[in-house]
Amino acid sequence: MSEFSISLTKEQIKLLEEYAVLLEQSGIQPAPAKILALLHVSDETDLTFDQIRETLSISKSATSQALSFLLNTKKIEYKTKIGDRKRYFSTRVMSWQEGMLEALSSLSGICDLYKRILAQRPSRTKEFNKNLKDVTAFMDFMSKQGPALLQAFESQRK
Amino acid sequence: MSEFSISLTKEQIKLLEEYAVLLEQSGIQPAPAKILALLHVSDETDLTFDQIRETLSISKSATSQALSFLLNTKKIEYKTKIGDRKRYFSTRVMSWQEGMLEALSSLSGICDLYKRILAQRPSRTKEFNKNLKDVTAFMDFMSKQGPALLQAFESQRK
DNA sequence: AAGTTAGTTCTGTATTTGGAAAACTAAAAG
DNA sequence: CTTTTAGTTTTCCAAATACAGAACTAACTT
Numbered sequence: 001m002s003e004f005s006i007s008l009t010k011e012q013i014k015l016l017e018e019y020a021v022l023l024e025q026s027g028i029q030p031a032p033a034k035i036l037a038l039l040h041v042s043d044e045t046d047l048t049f050d051q052i053r054e055t056l057s058i059s060k061s062a063t064s065q066a067l068s069f070l071l072n073t074k075k076i077e078y079k080t081k082i083g084d085r086k087r088y089f090s091t092r093v094m095s096w097q098e099g100m101l102e103a104l105s106s107l108s109g110i111c112d113l114y115k116r117i118l119a120q121r122p123s124r125t126k127e128f129n130k131n132l133k134d135v136t137a138f139m140d141f142m143s144k145q146g147p148a149l150l151q152a153f154e155s156q157r158k
Numbered sequence: 159m160s161e162f163s164i165s166l167t168k169e170q171i172k173l174l175e176e177y178a179v180l181l182e183q184s185g186i187q188p189a190p191a192k193i194l195a196l197l198h199v200s201d202e203t204d205l206t207f208d209q210i211r212e213t214l215s216i217s218k219s220a221t222s223q224a225l226s227f228l229l230n231t232k233k234i235e236y237k238t239k240i241g242d243r244k245r246y247f248s249t250r251v252m253s254w255q256e257g258m259l260e261a262l263s264s265l266s267g268i269c270d271l272y273k274r275i276l277a278q279r280p281s282r283t284k285e286f287n288k289n290l291k292d293v294t295a296f297m298d299f300m301s302k303q304g305p306a307l308l309q310a311f312e313s314q315r316k
Numbered sequence: 317a318a319g320t321t322a323g324t325t326c327t328g329t330a331t332t333t334g335g336a337a338a339a340c341t342a343a344a345a346g
Numbered sequence: 347c348t349t350t351t352a353g354t355t356t357t358c359c360a361a362a363t364a365c366a367g368a369a370c371t372a373a374c375t376t
Contacts, residue, residue: 013277022268027185040275045286046350049323059366064324085322085374093289097296101262117173117198122252128203131251134315138255141311148305153299157292187334207353217336222354243344243352 005054014107031058031066036075039091046079046088076097103145110141163212167303170199189224194233197249204237205245232256256309262304269297 002043008016016037019151021149023033034056047055067089070076075095109135114136166174172196179189192214197205205213210220225247228234230300236245273295279287 004230009278010279015271019271019275025185027183028159029363032235043283045283048263050343057315061325061367062365065365068324080297087322093293094284096289096293099177100296102301113177113180115174117177120167120169120173120199122201125201125203131254132198135254136178137315138258138308139309141314142258142307145307145310149303153296156299157295189335189374217354218336219337219355223335245352 002054005046006040006042006044006046006051008055015041019142029066029069030073031056031062032069034058035063035089036070036091039076039089046090046147048086048088050086050090101146101150102141107139109141111136111143114139160212162206162208164200164202164205164209166200166213180301187224187227189214190227190233192216193221193228193247194249195222197234197247204248206244206246208244210247214289259304259308262301265297266301269294269301272297 016034019040020030020033023036024030028036028059035052038056039045042055044051047068049063052058052067053060056063058066067121070089071078074092075090077092077150078089080087104149108114114132118129118136121132166308174192174198177195177198178188180245181194182188186194191197196210196214196267197203202209207221207225208223210287214279215226223250223303229236232250234247235250238245246316272290276287276294279290281287
């Protein structure tokens with residue numbers, strides 16, 4: 001095992017890879033996906049550049065660019081320790097809930113588009129237009145109920 | 159204007175392109191995305207292979223493969239007309255609501271993974287584990303409330 | 317001031333993706 | 347039965363992606 005590499009159990013490696021695949025499917029690139037997955041499954045929650053790099057066998061450049069991306073998109077954060085020049089990266093836990101709300105609010109983008117499409121449709125395609133209207137109504141309903149749902153969750157939780 | 163191409167207003171073209179971009183961002187390839195968008199914005203709701211092909215200036219192969227994909231994934235359907243060998247493709251309107259529910263249920267896949275990650279974490283990373291548990295609780299809550307939401311929508315609608 | 321550490325940036329390349337062109341096929345029409 | 351229509355399948359190529367390697371930099375150490 002090389003200088004910085006941390007050790008993972010078989011199970012951790014399996015979870016890491018499964019999670020990385022899910023993340024890639026949702027549009028995140030392979031290297032950032034693996035890093036994010038690693039920060040979820042490793043026993044240590046805070047890892048250095050070189051621990052990440054060596055554990056995942058990716059190059060310095062890939063590691064550097066992936067970490068920048070994850071920091072920019074607020075998926076991870078880092079701490080420093082006095083008398084230690086390294087940064088210790090960890091997943092930003094709040095980003096999970098944020099991701100949820102983000103997904104909900106991205107609904108309203110699609111909804112607006114549907115409304116604009118509806119606005120310029122010929123009135124003769126009656127059924128099509130009605131269906132489109134139903135969909136936008138549903139989306140409006142969802143994004144209105146979304147935050148209420150969150151509140152309902154908060155209160156039933158404790 | 160070539161043989162089969164249908165004409166679109168400036169506004170329709172703008173909406174088509176905007177919608178296609180949204181679809182691409184959600185992981186659908188460019189050609190299928192444009193076809194799906196076209197079927198939303200065009201005055202005619204049912205278009206033939208060649209109308210699609212020429213209006214979007216894509217090759218036969220791209221058109222054929224994109225249509226197969228959209229049929230397989232139930233995003234579109236087609237009708238035939240007697241005494242006419244062509245197929246008339248249109249968006250499957252129900253696929254919008256289905257998409258909604260699908261998104262909700264894909265949540266449970268991630269949720270399961272989080273639970274498996276949680277199950278093997280060392281107990282010493284207390285805060286991390288607690289946060290992870292909160293997230294899974296939230297996801298469980300969401301996917302339980304999802305269908306109920308749909309029902310609530312159905313009943314308040316009429 | 318000459319390393320060393322902890323990265324970043326730049327350049328090149330292997331792989332993957334997306335789509336064109338052309339050959340092919342099955343059904344219907346003439 | 348040969349031609350046309352309505353596609354499908356196969357092959358190939360261009361462009362985009364994802365990453366490695368190497369050069370570079372800035373701060374700290376000795």
